[in-house]
Amino acid sequence: MIGDDWRLAVGAAGALAVAGVAAHAGVSAWWVSPAILATLLGLSVTRATPRGS
Amino acid sequence: MRTVILVAATALACAVEMVEALTIVLAAAFTRGWHSVRIGIVAALVVLAAVVALLGPALTLLPLETLRVVVGFLLLTLGLQWLRKALLRTVGVIPLHDEEKIFERDVKEFALPATADAEAVRHRFDPYAFTLSFKGVFLEGLEVAFIVVTIGAAHKDFPLAIFSALAALVLVAIAGVIVHRPLSQVPENTMKLVVGLMLVTFGTFWGAEGVGVHWPGSDVMILAILAFYGVLSFVLVEVMRRRTRRPLAAPEMGAALTASASSDASGTTS
Numbered sequence: 001m002i003g004d005d006w007r008l009a010v011g012a013a014g015a016l017a018v019a020g021v022a023a024h025a026g027v028s029a030w031w032v033s034p035a036i037l038a039t040l041l042g043l044s045v046t047r048a049t050p051r052g053s
Numbered sequence: 054m055r056t057v058i059l060v061a062a063t064a065l066a067c068a069v070e071m072v073e074a075l076t077i078v079l080a081a082a083f084t085r086g087w088h089s090v091r092i093g094i095v096a097a098l099v100v101l102a103a104v105v106a107l108l109g110p111a112l113t114l115l116p117l118e119t120l121r122v123v124v125g126f127l128l129l130t131l132g133l134q135w136l137r138k139a140l141l142r143t144v145g146v147i148p149l150h151d152e153e154k155i156f157e158r159d160v161k162e163f164a165l166p167a168t169a170d171a172e173a174v175r176h177r178f179d180p181y182a183f184t185l186s187f188k189g190v191f192l193e194g195l196e197v198a199f200i201v202v203t204i205g206a207a208h209k210d211f212p213l214a215i216f217s218a219l220a221a222l223v224l225v226a227i228a229g230v231i232v233h234r235p236l237s238q239v240p241e242n243t244m245k246l247v248v249g250l251m252l253v254t255f256g257t258f259w260g261a262e263g264v265g266v267h268w269p270g271s272d273v274m275i276l277a278i279l280a281f282y283g284v285l286s287f288v289l290v291e292v293m294r295r296r297t298r299r300p301l302a303a304p305e306m307g308a309a310l311t312a313s314a315s316s317d318a319s320g321t322t323s
Binding site: 023033034037041044048049052 | 122125126129130134136137138140141144146253257260261263264265266267269274281282285293298
């Protein structure tokens with residue numbers, strides 16, 4: 001389930017939590033989880049990609 | 054529209070995993086005979102059916118909002134891993150799955166010792182062959198079972214999710230019987246990328262709904278989220294391609310290779 005990068009699983013939980021807090025604070029929070037997840041995925045794949053290989 | 058994407062996601066996920074299971078099963082049957090392999094396949098399918106039968110109804114007992122959060126989180130966890138691996142394979146950081154090569158390696162590994170009576174092993178119960186086929190089908194099928202359970206629960210349509218997975222399973226099995234070789238021509242990585250995109254899309258949509266987010270345009274946003282992650286994947290592939298072309302100082306290269314190798318070593322099944 002957790003797979004190769006556990007940070008993505010933790011990040012998914014975090015993204016939903018932040019979106020939930022923002023939504024309950026009255027903020028229009030639909031963009032929050034996609035933005036966090038996109039950033040996490042970007043960091044995960046670039047971190048695993050060696051430069052100049 | 055939502056139903057079409059859900060059916061496609063379930064069927065594609067099942068097809069990809071079953072192509073991988075088929076390679077293991079064929080290698081085991083090729084070296085040890087079909088008798089015990091067949092029993093292993095049936096046993097694994099029974100256990101997977103039990104997982105779906107137990108987990109599915111249990112999930113539907115949850116209140117709707119909690120169910121959406123649980124399903125959203127599970128789909129995000131699975132989908133992000135599939136997407137990550139497919140992106141890394143696209144740029145060659147992780148080698149593409151070569152079913153033909155895996156089959157040849159497995160045949161060598163599963164082969165009987167020279168002293169064994171091959172004909173006798175083929176006709177009696179062989180625990181090794183049973184374990185190989187059971188493990189292959191069960192481990193590859195477990196992710197599919199989770200996808201069937203989560204999508205079935207969230208969409209409140211278990212029969213449709215199960216039917217989609219079974220249709221793909223039967224299709225791969227028929228192809229395997231006809232070809233009698235690993236299905237190396239199947240574009241596994243592209244299928245994984247598409248499934249990853251769909252799982253992350255539904256995970257984002259349902260997970261956010263569950264924690265109280267209101268999507269503008271409601272269901273139409275599913276397509277917008279899918280497009281967003283599709284464009285993101287395209288951009289990430291370009292960024293990774295450029296990154297792999299740029300020369301790197303020795304300490305940076307060591308750190309990146311270590312990160313890449315550790316992620317590769319920990320993900321051997323999918």
